[in-house]
Amino acid sequence: MTPYDSLPRQNFWKASAQAGGALEVDFDYGRKFTFAPADRFATAGSCFAQHLARHLETRGVELLAAEARHPLVREDAGHGYGLFSARYGNIYTVRHLRELVEQALGARAPICEFVEAPGGRWIDMLRPRAVPMGFSGALHARADRHFHLQAVRRMLETLDVFVFTLGLTEAWENIEHGYCYPIVPGAIAGEHSSRHHRFVNYSFREVAADLRRTIELLSAVNPKARVLLTVSPVGLVATAEPRSVMVSTSASKSVLRAAVDETVREHAGVDYFPSYEIITGPYGRGRYWTEGCRDVTEEGVRVVMEVFARSRLPAADQTAVPTRSPEPAKSATPASQLRAALEAECDELFLDPSTRRR
Amino acid sequence: MLDGITDWRSKLGAGAPADDARYGPSFSGWFQGAIPRYPFETAVVRGTLSLKLVSAWLMSPAGGIGALVNPSAASTAASSIEADPEYVQIVSSWRGAVPIVSMINGNEHAATMLDQWPPYDFLEETVAEIAPEAAIIDEAFIDERIDPWVAAIYLPLMVLRQLVPNPLAHVLPPPPRENPRSSPHLELMGELISRHGFAPDRLRLKWYRRYCRVLAARLATIDCKVLAAPSEACGPNGLLREEYAEGLTHGNKMYGVMTAQRIESWLRELRA
Numbered sequence: 328m329t330p331y332d333s334l335p336r337q338n339f340w341k342a343s344a345q346a347g348g349a350l351e352v353d354f355d356y357g358r359k360f361t362f363a364p365a366d367r368f369a370t371a372g373s374c375f376a377q378h379l380a381r382h383l384e385t386r387g388v389e390l391l392a393a394e395a396r397h398p399l400v401r402e403d404a405g406h407g408y409g410l411f412s413a414r415y416g417n418i419y420t421v422r423h424l425r426e427l428v429e430q431a432l433g434a435r436a437p438i439c440e441f442v443e444a445p446g447g448r449w450i451d452m453l454r455p456r457a458v459p460m461g462f463s464g465a466l467h468a469r470a471d472r473h474f475h476l477q478a479v480r481r482m483l484e485t486l487d488v489f490v491f492t493l494g495l496t497e498a499w500e501n502i503e504h505g506y507c508y509p510i511v512p513g514a515i516a517g518e519h520s521s522r523h524h525r526f527v528n529y530s531f532r533e534v535a536a537d538l539r540r541t542i543e544l545l546s547a548v549n550p551k552a553r554v555l556l557t558v559s560p561v562g563l564v565a566t567a568e569p570r571s572v573m574v575s576t577s578a579s580k581s582v583l584r585a586a587v588d589e590t591v592r593e594h595a596g597v598d599y600f601p602s603y604e605i606i607t608g609p610y611g612r613g614r615y616w617t618e619g620c621r622d623v624t625e626e627g628v629r630v631v632m633e634v635f636a637r638s639r640l641p642a643a644d645q646t647a648v649p650t651r652s653p654e655p656a657k658s659a660t661p662a663s664q665l666r667a668a669l670e671a672e673c674d675e676l677f678l679d680p681s682t683r684r685r
Numbered sequence: 686m687l688d689g690i691t692d693w694r695s696k697l698g699a700g701a702p703a704d705d706a707r708y709g710p711s712f713s714g715w716f717q718g719a720i721p722r723y724p725f726e727t728a729v730v731r732g733t734l735s736l737k738l739v740s741a742w743l744m745s746p747a748g749g750i751g752a753l754v755n756p757s758a759a760s761t762a763a764s765s766i767e768a769d770p771e772y773v774q775i776v777s778s779w780r781g782a783v784p785i786v787s788m789i790n791g792n793e794h795a796a797t798m799l800d801q802w803p804p805y806d807f808l809e810e811t812v813a814e815i816a817p818e819a820a821i822i823d824e825a826f827i828d829e830r831i832d833p834w835v836a837a838i839y840l841p842l843m844v845l846r847q848l849v850p851n852p853l854a855h856v857l858p859p860p861p862r863e864n865p866r867s868s869p870h871l872e873l874m875g876e877l878i879s880r881h882g883f884a885p886d887r888l889r890l891k892w893y894r895r896y897c898r899v900l901a902a903r904l905a906t907i908d909c910k911v912l913a914a915p916s917e918a919c920g921p922n923g924l925l926r927e928e929y930a931e932g933l934t935h936g937n938k939m940y941g942v943m944t945a946q947r948i949e950s951w952l953r954e955l956r957a
Contacts, residue, residue: 397820398802401829463824467808470821477818 344610349630354605355638359591359598360553362639366487367391369412373419373494375559375602375623377410382632383490386640393482394475405459412486413478416457419494421537421586422507422529427453428544431479438506441468442517450516452508484548492602493583494559496529497567497575511567526567528579534586542594554597556587560606562621580607600639602631686788686856687741689941690732697721709870709932720745724775732942733949742775744789753789753841768844776845784852784955786948787842787909791858792934793834797892798865799874799881809891811898812923816887824895831896839903846907852955854910856944857897859936861889863924870932890923912951915943 336342337356346352362368369391370380384390394413400406407414418424429435440452441462448461449468454475462468483489499511502525513519529537538556545552558580566575584603591599606615606627613620615627623631687693688711699714714720724742744750753772779785804819807827815821842855862868865883883889901911918929918940931937936944 397805397822399805399822399826399830400820401826404823404826460823460825463808467821467823470806470808470815473817474819474821 369486372492373559376492378628394478416454425537455515496579558603686941689938691727693727718747722748780849787855795934800884801881
């Protein structure tokens with residue numbers, strides 16, 4: 328007997344992998360909490376968070392709209408409302424989130440960096456694509472930024488669940504003031520200058536510290552708030568490190584995933600949802616990737632949301648697949664004999680009682 | 686203005702008091718058909734030094750005057766404008782050196798007095814104050830609202846300008862009233878006011894100022910002088926002083942006299 332013997336099937340790879348499909352694998356086993364129908368969700372993060380928000384809404388989840396389109400703003404204008412709970416656009420790094428939360432809660436002065444785009448409209452460098460139509464001038468951009476930060480504060484104070492999808496560790500910072508940009512200046516607006524901008528690749532320690540600080544700030548204004556972290560499976564478009572983007576993607580996601588793990592262990596009100604594993608894990612056999620192998624297919628997002636709904640939303644509880652006992656292999660075909668031989672090289676497999684029984 | 690400087694009502698039998706409590710005295714006869722359909726002349730009897738005679742064309746709804754141009758506001762493309770034949774005929778008859786003063790339309794901005802939207806604000810260069818917790822609306826959306834109001838004045842005057850070369854001025858409407866709650870006459874707004882209440886002074890003034898600025902810029906393109914509201918009628922906050930207000934959106938007789946004096950100044954400038 329070992330401590331593993333009494334563990335449920337979800338603790339074992341083979342038993343999990345024997346499930347009939349992704350929806351039968353209990354990816355979210357070990358969750359800390361589920362959600363009530365009345366819970367108000369706020370979402371933020373990388374572009375994968377947009378998919379989550381869209382699907383949450385279709386499942387009847389109340390997405391907090393702390394910053395909604397005003398009736399005087401034409402519906403078909405590039406106003407940027409409705410993608411997230413407030414008009415902050417994609418937040419790829421935890422540092423960016425931390426700085427946004429600090430500004431919104433008055434822990435640091437508002438960061439106001441605006442540039443004039445070629446068409447004469449003005450862009451907020453801290454959310455260059457969040458307001459596609461831009462602003463009429465620097466004064467307008469500044470006034471809107473203050474309004475935006477108030478909206479973020481309202482969001483933090485009133486949300487029940489904050490879903491944040493961590494996307495990147497690589498970012499660019501303003502050298503003089505040390506703040507973080509969502510995207511390198513010059514890519515969408517502004518101009519890159521090595522005198523003003525520096526590349527950073529946040530370490531595990533920095534990401535974990537930023538998460539900790541963000542959660543502390545949120546808890547201070549909203550002690551009942553729960554945080555659900557996810558890691559975006561979407562790979563880096565490019566890396567500024569002198570190495571392959573494939574390697575940087577792996578490094579970046581590993582750092583984020585590890586920082587999330589540590590944070591979840593530290594805070595009772597913080598949990599992780601394994602959308603990253605659902606998409607990138609070998610169980611998916613790569614079928615959730617679009618042709619370029621970087622983006623997630625709609626089917627992948629749908630599966631993630633289905634797992635989420637079954638596991639976390641009470642209305643879906645009844646449809647959740649009941650836990651099954653692991654079953655030993657029934658036949659010993661040549662292929663399975665070969666697999667068994669290969670698996671036998673891995674001692675760790677012996678931690679799995681079903682393997683030992685065989 | 687005519688009430689302030691002429692006795693036109695008694696001469697034309699248009700002095701019957703308004704039979705509708707929603708309207709103030711300047712609306713006497715306005716809806717009863719007492720206003721003549723065509724221009725009439727009336728002597729200036731008080732309030733100004735040099736004005737002696739006014740030829741006035743009051744376009745009351747009861748007088749059967751419809752839209753001066755069609756479309757009345759949807760487009761500013763000159764080629765698509767169709768002017769009312771009667772308007773063309775009358776305006777053409779004014780060809781010459783006689784100055785023309787327009788007071789057509791102008792209080793369309795009054796709808797913005799209602800507090801009908803979630804908190805908002807917008808930038809207007811003549812009003813520095815910004816609400817701290819309001820959505821900041823892009824001026825482009827504000828201008829989209831204002832454009833039809835501007836067109837309702839600009840298009841008829843553009844047609845006029847194409848017809849005659851006379852000196853032309855347009856009198857801007859009075860600014861929003863300092864205390865609209867004190868108005869005994871709510872015109873057509875009573876039900877809406879009870880439902881929404883009044884927008885903050887800051888917003889009412891901003892809408893008015895921006896509307897006036899956009900209109901002035903547009904009228905400048907057709908060589909039309911714009912006569913602003915008399916500054917002495919405005920309080921320190923830029924709103925219309927109560928003692929010069931009538932109803933929700935109009936000036937009273939005293940305001941009319943000041944407007945006439947403003948016109949008189951313009952005429953002196955023309956002569957100089």
